[in-house]
Amino acid sequence: MLQRFVISCVLLGVLQSCSLALTKGLTAQPPSIVTLQNPYFADQAIDYVYKAQLQVYGNYFGGILVIKKIAPQQHRVVFTTEMGKSLFDFEFRQEEFKIHYIIEELDRKLLLNILENDFRLLTSERQRPDAVYQTPESNLYKVDGPKRWRFYEVDNNSAQLKRIVQTSAHKEKMAIEFSEISEDHAKKIKIAHFNLKLTIDLYAL
Amino acid sequence: MIKWWIVRLMLLVAVPLMAQERPMSSAQQEELIAQVKALAETTTSIHTKFTQYKHLDFLSNDIETKGKMIFQSPDKVRWEYTDPYSYVVIFQGDRLHIDDAGKKSTIDMGSSELFQQMNQLIVNSVKGNLFSAGDFNRTFFVSPEWNKVVFVPKDPKMSRYIAAFELLFQKKTGMVHEVKLIEPTQDYTRIIFSERTLNTPVDAAAFRH
Numbered sequence: 001m002l003q004r005f006v007i008s009c010v011l012l013g014v015l016q017s018c019s020l021a022l023t024k025g026l027t028a029q030p031p032s033i034v035t036l037q038n039p040y041f042a043d044q045a046i047d048y049v050y051k052a053q054l055q056v057y058g059n060y061f062g063g064i065l066v067i068k069k070i071a072p073q074q075h076r077v078v079f080t081t082e083m084g085k086s087l088f089d090f091e092f093r094q095e096e097f098k099i100h101y102i103i104e105e106l107d108r109k110l111l112l113n114i115l116e117n118d119f120r121l122l123t124s125e126r127q128r129p130d131a132v133y134q135t136p137e138s139n140l141y142k143v144d145g146p147k148r149w150r151f152y153e154v155d156n157n158s159a160q161l162k163r164i165v166q167t168s169a170h171k172e173k174m175a176i177e178f179s180e181i182s183e184d185h186a187k188k189i190k191i192a193h194f195n196l197k198l199t200i201d202l203y204a205l
Numbered sequence: 206m207i208k209w210w211i212v213r214l215m216l217l218v219a220v221p222l223m224a225q226e227r228p229m230s231s232a233q234q235e236e237l238i239a240q241v242k243a244l245a246e247t248t249t250s251i252h253t254k255f256t257q258y259k260h261l262d263f264l265s266n267d268i269e270t271k272g273k274m275i276f277q278s279p280d281k282v283r284w285e286y287t288d289p290y291s292y293v294v295i296f297q298g299d300r301l302h303i304d305d306a307g308k309k310s311t312i313d314m315g316s317s318e319l320f321q322q323m324n325q326l327i328v329n330s331v332k333g334n335l336f337s338a339g340d341f342n343r344t345f346f347v348s349p350e351w352n353k354v355v356f357v358p359k360d361p362k363m364s365r366y367i368a369a370f371e372l373l374f375q376k377k378t379g380m381v382h383e384v385k386l387i388e389p390t391q392d393y394t395r396i397i398f399s400e401r402t403l404n405t406p407v408d409a410a411a412f413r414h
Binding site for chain 1: 257259261263264265266268270284286289290292294303305308310365366367386388389390392394396
């Protein structure tokens with residue numbers, strides 16, 4: 001009897017630690033759509049220019065973030081100081097990542113991995129969802145990945161993409177929130193990491 | 206036939222354009238250096254507006270920002286962006302005070318050689334006095350409208366940060382009309398000054414932070 005109780009407790013513990021807070025109490029269903037669109041950096045005619053505010057472990061930095069779709073499935077992402085000095089200049093092309101320029105002080109592998117991951121997630125346009133979780137307010141589309149999962153939260157009323165959450169099997173790792181959206185342009189974007197003290201706030205200029 | 210006319214037309218346009226800017230003679234160089242030095246020596250303060258254009262080759266339009274700049278001799282500079290965002294940076298001795306729409310911070314430049322060099326560059330380009338600095342290879346050009354000096358950093362560490370720096374001087378006054386900062390990627394930032402007044406009193410609050 002005791003043995004069964006212990007096994008039950010252990011199992012319960014394992015199951016609970018495996019479940020994400022994001023989908024707690026929700027049931028996975030087959031997705032109703034084949035592809036999912038992130039429309040916010042998809043127009044080649046637009047120069048997407050944002051005032052950026054970064055909080056890194058209690059330190060504050062400001063700058064200008066420029067994103068431009070230069071060809072199908074190809075984006076340039078440039079970060080400059082307010083006075084115009086470029087700090088980094090990246091190019092994303094499908095799975096490729098090219099560094100056109102980075103100042104020495106920022107040329108650190110760990111930081112580059114974070115920036116590559118964040119901006120790839122921010123700019124990648126089409127996803128193929130593997131499951132959907134429904135709530136009264138929104139649909140959460142799950143996209144499986146090799147190490148990480150991504151959840152795309154689409155608002156039921158507006159049909160707008162509100163949030164992208166990247167997770168491991170157990171934990172939310174980072175989230176991108178889109179707000180003040182008009183005509184497929186998100187005026188306000190917040191990128192927050194949960195395992196690092198790093199947030200990036202973007203305001204469209 | 207049409208092709209030939211196009212070539213002729215292009216030559217007609219291109220030749221005067223090339224002729225507009227030519228290298229300075231050494232006498233002209235000395236004259237410019239003397240003019241700018243004399244101006245810098247008598248300048249106690251500068252109040253000016255500016256428009257900044259950030260050029261990235263892949264963008265459809267340059268990013269345009271506007272603001273005001275105050276310089277107080279010998280080394281205080283207040284650089285304030287007012288449009289399309291509010292951002293103030295005060296260069297004062299070894300310190301850099303930033304007010305980013307109410308978020309204030311201070312950077313101690315003493316710890317960074319690069320920051321010190323950038324600060325020197327900003328203060329000296331505002332004053333027009335970059336000639337005493339031996340950190341750059343200089344090339345002088347003259348056009349009917351402007352005198353131009355191109356500065357290329359000698360230090361390889363610095364040249365990974367800035368490929369070149371150009372100053373356009375008003376011929377008559379020796380004042381800096383435009384600053385152009387060229388990145389190692391060949392993208393650039395142009396800052397054009399307007400509505401400038403010299404040697405008027407500076408509000409003490411301008412350098413408070």
